[in-house]
Amino acid sequence: MATRVRPGSKRCAVIGGSGFLGRHLVEKLLDRGYSVSLFDIRQSYELPGVTFHQGDLCDKQALLSALKDVSLVFHCASPAPSSDDRLLFERVNIQGTQTVIQACLDAGVQKLVLTSSASVVFEGTDVKNGKEDLPYAKKPIDYYTQTKIEQEKLVLEACNKPKGFLTVAIRPHGIFGPRDPQLVPTLVDAARRGKMKFIIGDGTNLVDFTYVENVVHGHILAAEHLRADSPICGKPYHITNDEPIRFWDFMSEVLVGLGYAAPRFHLPYTLVYGLALLLWLLTWILHPFMSFKPTFTPMRVALAGTYHYYSCERAKEHLGYKPVVSLKEGIARTVASYPHLRRGA
Numbered sequence: 362m363a364t365r366v367r368p369g370s371k372r373c374a375v376i377g378g379s380g381f382l383g384r385h386l387v388e389k390l391l392d393r394g395y396s397v398s399l400f401d402i403r404q405s406y407e408l409p410g411v412t413f414h415q416g417d418l419c420d421k422q423a424l425l426s427a428l429k430d431v432s433l434v435f436h437c438a439s440p441a442p443s444s445d446d447r448l449l450f451e452r453v454n455i456q457g458t459q460t461v462i463q464a465c466l467d468a469g470v471q472k473l474v475l476t477s478s479a480s481v482v483f484e485g486t487d488v489k490n491g492k493e494d495l496p497y498a499k500k501p502i503d504y505y506t507q508t509k510i511e512q513e514k515l516v517l518e519a520c521n522k523p524k525g526f527l528t529v530a531i532r533p534h535g536i537f538g539p540r541d542p543q544l545v546p547t548l549v550d551a552a553r554r555g556k557m558k559f560i561i562g563d564g565t566n567l568v569d570f571t572y573v574e575n576v577v578h579g580h581i582l583a584a585e586h587l588r589a590d591s592p593i594c595g596k597p598y599h600i601t602n603d604e605p606i607r608f609w610d611f612m613s614e615v616l617v618g619l620g621y622a623a624p625r626f627h628l629p630y631t632l633v634y635g636l637a638l639l640l641w642l643l644t645w646i647l648h649p650f651m652s653f654k655p656t657f658t659p660m661r662v663a664l665a666g667t668y669h670y671y672s673c674e675r676a677k678e679h680l681g682y683k684p685v686v687s688l689k690e691g692i693a694r695t696v697a698s699y700p701h702l703r704r705g706a
């Protein structure tokens with residue numbers, strides 16, 4: 362039988378707290394007076410006020426020791442989106458999330474905040490100012506997105522006011538910032554290999570890129586507004602910088618900031634998408650004989666050549682959300698944080 366933790370207790374758990382977003386979240390929670398139980402399959406740092414628990418979130422017993430005396434849980438663990446391992450995504454994002462929910466119920470946790478993704482509604486075609494009432498993608502662009510959809514449904518459906526278990530999902534989009542292992546490093550790697558000379562499409566497509574501190578701010582606001590009488594229970598919330606930018610302008614600002622040339626030559630979107638699809642098919646056919654990871658996957662081409670920006674009006678209205686760091690400032694801080702990725706470094 363679960364012992365309920367005192368509501369308002371400032372002890373929380375961050376599942377996936379060793380990752381990019383997780384660590385920024387942990388640091389802000391500590392600043393705000395929380396003590397943190399960090400659960401992850403790997404340890405990437407140590408901090409006073411953080412108790413580290415190493416384990417796989419599919420293991421309920423391991424989770425239970427991390428959730429002891431915890432009233433609030435943030436779940437921001439996931440396999441890397443660039444992986445194409447369907448079984449891993451299903452095991453961690455679907456079965457693992459069911460285990461997280463069951464462990465929360467067993468441990469008497471009262472609030473669960475999931476890091477979902479705005480991509481749960483993205484099918485590879487334009488989304489302009491998308492609101493939370495858009496239907497989930499019927500044809501998700503990859504296994505990552507497919508399992509993020511199932512994960513979000515599980516968490517939101519688990520919201521149960523009579524049982525005193527409240528849930529909410531945050532849907533960020535294109536998170537960037539210091540220590541991001543994905544966006545800036547992939548971009549620089551492509552530039553160093555001479556692959557960032559081209560703009561896919563006419564280059565006017567607007568996209569959301571969200572500075573990591575704004576995403577953290579959205580998570581903490583959601584946790585602190587999650588009460589039985591609040592409209593946010595069981596709902597998803599887009600969290601963005603609220604400053605959509607042309608995809609290629611964002612890429613150019615980061616590249617030029619790090620000393621690389623901005624992409625200049627235009628290529629037709631359908632041609633590049635077709636080539637990426639062909640390459641993907643070839644790597645799939647040849648994968649038993651050779652391993653090769655193309656930079657331009659169909660998913661990346663779709664993200665680079667379409668509109669995908671989202672409204673965060675609902676978060677403003679229900680959570681009092683407002684970005685705390687502008688896009689310009691976020692890009693400047695990010696560029697300054699990667700001296701080792703500068704041209705010639």
Ligand SMILES: NC(=O)c1ccc[n+]([C@@H]2O[C@H](COP(=O)([O-])OP(=O)(O)OC[C@H]3O[C@@H](n4cnc5c(N)ncnc54)[C@H](O)[C@@H]3O)[C@@H](O)[C@H]2O)c1
Binds near residue numbers: 377419476478
């Ligand atoms: N980075 C983005 O642009 C972005 C955008 C929208 C949503 N998200 C979501 O934000 C969350 C955090 O993403 P991130 O960019 O910080 O990724 P990340 O890879 O840096 O962090 C994920 C963490 O989860 C941990 N993890 C993975 N499998 C685990 C398991 N079985 N058990 C325990 N821990 C496990 C990893 O070790 C890692 O520390 C993810 O849920 C992701 O889907 C990310």
Ligand SMILES: CC(C)=CCC[C@@H](C)[C@H]1CC[C@H]2C3=C(CC[C@]12C)[C@@]1(C)CC[C@H](O)[C@@H](C(=O)O)[C@@H]1CC3
Binds near residue numbers: 536551665
């Ligand atoms: C054209 C090219 C090679 C650009 C390099 C940058 C990309 C690696 C980068 C641009 C947009 C990014 C993005 C994601 C991964 C990295 C990019 C493709 C996500 C798919 C990561 C997972 C998140 O949940 C998605 C989200 O909804 O925010 C990201 C969408 C943007």
